Amino acid sequence: KDPRINPMTSVTDVEVTTDLKFATVYVSVLGDDESKQKTMEGLKKSASYARHLLATRLNLRNTPELIYKLDESMEYGANMSKRIDEVIAADAGRRSVDQKDD
Structure with a gap:
């Protein structure tokens, strides 16, 4: 070892x-x-x-x-998954703000 x-x-x-x-x-x-x-x-x-x-x-x-x-594909995949989750969360936040404005 x-x-x-x-x-x-x-x-x-x-x-x-x-x-x-x-x-x-x-x-x-x-x-x-x-x-x-x-x-x-x-x-x-x-x-x-x-x-x-x-x-x-x-x-x-x-x-x-x-x-x-x-x-490094596993690390790359985990990083991409994290970024996708961040974009989805940001988009959900924008949509809730837009709905409140209406």
Whole structure:
């Protein structure tokens, strides 16, 4: 276990090439930018160990090389949802003011 890896890290997707030589692992990290950066460093440093663990558990001719990429889609989605809620609340406030004026 690498102390740099944030415990609030999730694998969101994995894409494996057809020849099984590479696997792109998309991870989501809850935290600030520094925490995300440290987590990605820790994952990249431990990639060979994770690959070794995969090799012992999977019966494959080649164990894919792991390439980690930060996935910020969940954070982006949460931010967009928050903005939509704010717009809906502001619109509801304007409508109630308009109805009082009538």
